[in-house]
Amino acid sequence: MCQHQPPCPSADSADRESARHVAHHPEQGWSLLCNGVLLFEDTGELLPDGQIIAPHRPLGTGKVMTAA
Template sequence: MCQHTPPCPTAEASDREAARPTVAHPEQGWSLLCNGVLLFEDTGELLPDGQIVAPHRPVALAAGSTA
């Protein structure tokens, strides 16, 4: 799908979110990447094969907690 040089990561690649957006609808909370991945603002993804990737936004530590 990607026509960029060098090509963007494929939908199967671990860095698939680095692909360039082809359509962006921030008011609706999603973007379509050139590798066919539908990326949502909560970091969830819908892959071209229908597989769902759960949101993976980093969780902030509570104030005063120790790690």
């Protein structure tokens, strides 16, 4: 699928999220990457083979911020 040089990481690669954006729809919360991965704004992914990768946002510090 990828025509770039050097080619983008494949969909089964650990760094698949670093592939180039082919379509970007922030208003809908998703992007299509060059390797066929659908990347969602919550960091979830749908791979070309139908496999679902659960959202993997970094966890917060657990501290609650209060207004002064």
